[in-house]
Amino acid sequence: MHENFARDLARILTDYSSPVKPGERVTIVGNLETAAPLVEALVEAVLARGGFPNVQGAAMLSPDYTPYFELFLRNANDQQLDHLDSTMMHWVNESDALFFIKAPANTKALSSVDPARLARYRRTIQPFGETYLNRYAEGKLRWTVCAWPTQALAQTAEMSLLDYRDFVYAACGLDQPDPVAYWLGFREMQDRLVEWLKGKSHVEVRGPGIDLSFEFADRPWINCAGQVNFPDGEIYTSPVEDSVNGTVQFNYPSVYQGYEVEGVCLRFENGRAVEATAEKNEAFLLSQLDLDEGGRTLGEFAIGTNKGVTRYTRSILFDEKIGGTIHMALGRSYAESHGKNESAIHWDMVHGMQDGGEIWVDGELFYRSGEFMVK
Amino acid sequence: MIENFASRLARVLTEYSVPIQRGDLVVINASIEALPLIEALYEAVLERGGLPVTMPTIPTLRDIFVRKATDEQLDFLNPLAMTMMEKADVLFSIIAPSNTMSGAQVPPERSARLQKAQRPVIETYFKRTFEGTLRWNICAWPTQAAAQQAEMGLLAYSEFIYQACALDQPDPVAHWRAVAERQDRLIAWLAGKQRVEVRGPSVDLSFRLDDSRSWVNCRGDKNFPDGEIFTCPLEDSVNGTIEFSYPTIYGGREVRGVCLRFENGRVVEASAEHGEDFLLSRLDMDEGARTLGEFAIGTNKGIQRFTGETLFDEKIGGTIHMALGQSIEDAGGVNKSQIHWDIVHSMRDGGEIWVDGELFYRNGDFVVEA
Numbered sequence: 001m002h003e004n005f006a007r008d009l010a011r012i013l014t015d016y017s018s019p020v021k022p023g024e025r026v027t028i029v030g031n032l033e034t035a036a037p038l039v040e041a042l043v044e045a046v047l048a049r050g051g052f053p054n055v056q057g058a059a060m061l062s063p064d065y066t067p068y069f070e071l072f073l074r075n076a077n078d079q080q081l082d083h084l085d086s087t088m089m090h091w092v093n094e095s096d097a098l099f100f101i102k103a104p105a106n107t108k109a110l111s112s113v114d115p116a117r118l119a120r121y122r123r124t125i126q127p128f129g130e131t132y133l134n135r136y137a138e139g140k141l142r143w144t145v146c147a148w149p150t151q152a153l154a155q156t157a158e159m160s161l162l163d164y165r166d167f168v169y170a171a172c173g174l175d176q177p178d179p180v181a182y183w184l185g186f187r188e189m190q191d192r193l194v195e196w197l198k199g200k201s202h203v204e205v206r207g208p209g210i211d212l213s214f215e216f217a218d219r220p221w222i223n224c225a226g227q228v229n230f231p232d233g234e235i236y237t238s239p240v241e242d243s244v245n246g247t248v249q250f251n252y253p254s255v256y257q258g259y260e261v262e263g264v265c266l267r268f269e270n271g272r273a274v275e276a277t278a279e280k281n282e283a284f285l286l287s288q289l290d291l292d293e294g295g296r297t298l299g300e301f302a303i304g305t306n307k308g309v310t311r312y313t314r315s316i317l318f319d320e321k322i323g324g325t326i327h328m329a330l331g332r333s334y335a336e337s338h339g340k341n342e343s344a345i346h347w348d349m350v351h352g353m354q355d356g357g358e359i360w361v362d363g364e365l366f367y368r369s370g371e372f373m374v375k
Numbered sequence: 376m377i378e379n380f381a382s383r384l385a386r387v388l389t390e391y392s393v394p395i396q397r398g399d400l401v402v403i404n405a406s407i408e409a410l411p412l413i414e415a416l417y418e419a420v421l422e423r424g425g426l427p428v429t430m431p432t433i434p435t436l437r438d439i440f441v442r443k444a445t446d447e448q449l450d451f452l453n454p455l456a457m458t459m460m461e462k463a464d465v466l467f468s469i470i471a472p473s474n475t476m477s478g479a480q481v482p483p484e485r486s487a488r489l490q491k492a493q494r495p496v497i498e499t500y501f502k503r504t505f506e507g508t509l510r511w512n513i514c515a516w517p518t519q520a521a522a523q524q525a526e527m528g529l530l531a532y533s534e535f536i537y538q539a540c541a542l543d544q545p546d547p548v549a550h551w552r553a554v555a556e557r558q559d560r561l562i563a564w565l566a567g568k569q570r571v572e573v574r575g576p577s578v579d580l581s582f583r584l585d586d587s588r589s590w591v592n593c594r595g596d597k598n599f600p601d602g603e604i605f606t607c608p609l610e611d612s613v614n615g616t617i618e619f620s621y622p623t624i625y626g627g628r629e630v631r632g633v634c635l636r637f638e639n640g641r642v643v644e645a646s647a648e649h650g651e652d653f654l655l656s657r658l659d660m661d662e663g664a665r666t667l668g669e670f671a672i673g674t675n676k677g678i679q680r681f682t683g684e685t686l687f688d689e690k691i692g693g694t695i696h697m698a699l700g701q702s703i704e705d706a707g708g709v710n711k712s713q714i715h716w717d718i719v720h721s722m723r724d725g726g727e728i729w730v731d732g733e734l735f736y737r738n739g740d741f742v743v744e745a
Binding site: 063070071074105106107108109110111112113151152154155156157158159160161162163258 | 434435438439441442473474475476477478479480481519520522523524525526527528529530531532
């Protein structure tokens, strides 16, 4: 039953993901109803490490973090929708580390909310997002998104809460004898892969449902090993924007903005998705791709490496890390990997490579059937 | 925020749906997710002189049981549950899921074994309700899980149920009495008539009734909310086709775009856009599964959207629904099957029901009422 789940997770978050030092101001963002065990364990762990914990139990950022998001969006007038909470700006400016605990009580809470009102409020809180991303880029702030199992997430994954807890526990490597040592080893393994890729340029992805090539030139591959996301497990880069050619027929469904799209098929020509179809919700797919100029360009190519994430659960924090998959994001690219594409969307789509998928880099076989072929 | 939701609902349930009398032993069967309604029902039953009894369930305990129990433990029948079913005068069951998918990973043979062990309780329930010694009602309390399934926030879903139950009316009990009277008039008009034709976009179907069949007034006594009239077509009389406009969820599985063709009472062709294999497996489960067990008209105009919860979906005002499989004795049906699968179809876009050559219903309204 994982009695020490919250304590073990808090330990790895404060010890490995975002090591808390004496005197640091640490803000914990988590719904006090649904994430209570992990909030409590994080407060304890931050105290034990000499930090100053600050709990934000109802941060009005998304329904993942507060029980009042739907209430607010249904009832707020325009003036209230336009109001940026100054206390929120205070703690995002004054923290050394942030922990965001995803623990939704209802993964469809926004479906019945007026999209225009949601968009208006998202614009209002944009300075919050910009502030933490800027402070992160300047090295002044660490941030980590993690998850705590809830009935809503379990239901979305079509699992019971008990099965889902087991799933998250294993995904976090907490079933390992020494989880911190496990993640340190994991990070080193990915460091070696990223090192091997350095200086290379040409990628070909082949296998069932996929035949795609791109250049990453001098752009780096980024090692995602549990600092910004937890659990984690991927390496990614930003393909040179006009270099992507070929087709992919994604064999996993994809959930974006609450819409589930199945059977997505993309054909790229010189970097743009010139053909896009889907078996389910094709109209939504096309509406997003045509939202802006950058919506049809690949912003990210990544390889999921977490073998503890064993199944698809309709939650991208986990799905994109599934060991044996790749994922690609249409839209906005990341500055860390020197991507230049701009877009309002960043839509990750996952493709299983377990059955014969191959990745060739500069003519060498780098990856086959979910395993790395290089040392 | 809705004020007094639970107490208003409890009042209609104990005064109108199942009027509680002094000395009634009233069992409230619910999960702790429904705590506000359990409390309100408990209080309302006490006020009317009844004897409320409840053993609220804790949702995760069932998950633990299904996962950990040995075969011997799976076969265990809780004697307290049996005693309650034998002694109760009234049984209120509250639908209040904490996870609508919690059973999705349970091996079918384990859930079948668990169900089998509970069969004596179910049989006692059927026997006593048939005899009329046990009055019963199934209602719902809004939960996050049900809201999520309906793709709604909890507040929006709570308002949806509130309206579906007509608790937004000044006097809900008076509203439901009027529903019962209205449906009585429709049934009086239908009495003795024999030939039903359903026409419209995606439906062209006919069936017959005779004096062994009746129309039943679902007025909020056994389901709450409610709002339908139903009958059981003569088993070999159904002919024609229908392409259902709504998805259907059965046994935790969603099936969309169901198309059926009937010949002399049996489904001879069946297809679905999504979930066809599951549909066909159910239809071939036993001899009676391809026969129509129920034809019904949903009348609750307080329900205007599909939620994935049959308690609500089959009552949507302006829809019809049909159940494949087991028919219902109250209406005189004789079809036997392990399944009773309700599938809903919208009639609001030009759907018509003709009865003995007279137009009875069009676009979701009963034209004979005018």
